[in-house]
Amino acid sequence: MTLSVRQQILDNIGVRLKTINGTGSYVTDFSAGVFEWSPMPIETEALPVVIYRETGCATDNTNTNSSVSIGMHQHRLQVELELKFKGATSMANLRQGVADIWKAVGVEAAGATPGRWGGLAVMTDPGGDAIATNMQDRLYSSAIVKFTIIFRTLEWDPYTAV
Numbered sequence: 698m699t700l701s702v703r704q705q706i707l708d709n710i711g712v713r714l715k716t717i718n719g720t721g722s723y724v725t726d727f728s729a730g731v732f733e734w735s736p737m738p739i740e741t742e743a744l745p746v747v748i749y750r751e752t753g754c755a756t757d758n759t760n761t762n763s764s765v766s767i768g769m770h771q772h773r774l775q776v777e778l779e780l781k782f783k784g785a786t787s788m789a790n791l792r793q794g795v796a797d798i799w800k801a802v803g804v805e806a807a808g809a810t811p812g813r814w815g816g817l818a819v820m821t822d823p824g825g826d827a828i829a830t831n832m833q834d835r836l837y838s839s840a841i842v843k844f845t846i847i848f849r850t851l852e853w854d855p856y857t858a859v
Contacts, residue, residue, distance in 0.1 A: 702855060703772070705815060706814045706846055707751060709815040713802075713805055717747075717798070723800065725793055730746030731747055732746060735748045739781060746781050747778055747794075751775065752777050754773065755772070756771070757773075769850065769851055769859050770851075772847070774847075781838075781839045788828070795842060799823070799826075799842070806820065818846045818847060820846075822847065825843055828840045
């Protein structure tokens with residue numbers, strides 16, 4: 698089955714997040730807890746986890762964006778990652794998890810091998826992050842990380858990257 702460029706990029710996000718395994722240059726271990734969307738509630742015993750999802754995708758064509766060549770569309774895929782940690786994780790640990798996420802995203806954004814989300818993206822824009830804790834029950838603490846991946850396809854052909 699042929700996958701759209703958008704789906705291939707999302708698959709590459711999952712692959713990159715699984716490299717955050719608590720070894721090498723990473724402190725946090727998300728390797729066994731990476732999920733796309735996750736419609737089911739995550740049990741606290743499974744934490745820490747990172748759930749990634751797309752929240753929208755704006756598309757420009759040659760009529761609206763002069764930087765896009767004739768015959769192609771430029772897409773801005775908005776991605777949101779939700780990190781969840783068990784219990785009243787210290788804020789330092791939560792911030793370390795966020796830092797590990799930014800490091801992994803930065804490896805792709807910088808164009809390192811394989812880079813640029815499998816060579817499919819033009820660039821990645823950081824969007825920011827926010828940290829929250831569930832202080833009432835102390836069941837989990839969480840953070841949200843947002844970024845935008847810019848990629849191009851042939852005009853009206855979401856299966857062919859350019």
